[in-house]
Amino acid sequence: MLKSDTTGTQKISIASLVDLNDELIAMIRAGIPLDQGLRNAAKHLNRDSKEFVEQLALRIDEGSSLEEAIQISTSELPPSYISLLKSAIRMGKLPEALSAYTSFTRSRMELRQEIGV
Numbered sequence: 001m002l003k004s005d006t007t008g009t010q011k012i013s014i015a016s017l018v019d020l021n022d023e024l025i026a027m028i029r030a031g032i033p034l035d036q037g038l039r040n041a042a043k044h045l046n047r048d049s050k051e052f053v054e055q056l057a058l059r060i061d062e063g064s065s066l067e068e069a070i071q072i073s074t075s076e077l078p079p080s081y082i083s084l085l086k087s088a089i090r091m092g093k094l095p096e097a098l099s100a101y102t103s104f105t106r107s108r109m110e111l112r113q114e115i116g117v
Helices: 014-030 034-044 047-061 066-071 079-091 094-115
Strands: 002-004 010-012
Touching: 010 014, 014 034, 014 047, 014 094, 034 047, 047 066, 066 079, 079 094
Parallel strands: none
Antiparallel strands: 002 010
């Protein structure tokens, strides 16, 4: 799901970001080209996130690296997530970083549900 900020741009919800991470982890581990994998992932993700993921795939297909494609998406993604991706890509630890982020975020979402926030 996307959320509007005050400038009218759409931000990806944390739940959609977790789903996207799951797809990215699977693609990377399976050796699937990111542009192809992202297009396929768009079919399985929240309807509201589809356009963002398709645009990401298009940027990669046009020759941008994942890091460059994500950097263009600063209005849709949390700054901390962009920083995490950039660092993980440079260290060659993207699947591990995405997995840790996803695990932490899921735990946080569950805790928020339990306490009713």
